[in-house]
Amino acid sequence: MVLAGDETVARTEWMSASDDEEALSRAVRLADGRAVNVWDGLRFVEHVKSTWAQSAAPACANAS
Numbered sequence: 001m002v003l004a005g006d007e008t009v010a011r012t013e014w015m016s017a018s019d020d021e022e023a024l025s026r027a028v029r030l031a032d033g034r035a036v037n038v039w040d041g042l043r044f045v046e047h048v049k050s051t052w053a054q055s056a057a058p059a060c061a062n063a064s
Contacts, residue, residue: 003035005050010034020045 004010013030017023020038024046027036033052038045 001037001039002031003037003050005034005052007035024048 001012002010013027015023015026015030017026020040023038023040027038028048030036031048033050035050036048038048
C-alpha cells in the first residue's frame with residue numbers, strides 16, 4: 001500500500017517477489033518517496049517511512 005501524506009491509503013499495488021527483501025526494494029521504488037506498507041497476504045512485512053519532508057508531501061496521490 002502506498003500511503004498519502006496523511007497516512008491514508010493512496011493506492012495499492014499487487015506484485016510478486018521471491019522474498020521480503022525483494023518486495024521491500026520494489027515497493028520503495030514504486031512508492032516514489034511516499035510511505036509504504038508491505039504485506040504478504042495477511043502477513044504485515046514492514047512500514048517504510050516517506051523520504052519526503054512532511055510539508056512537501058502531497059495530501060493525496062492521483063493514481064492511474
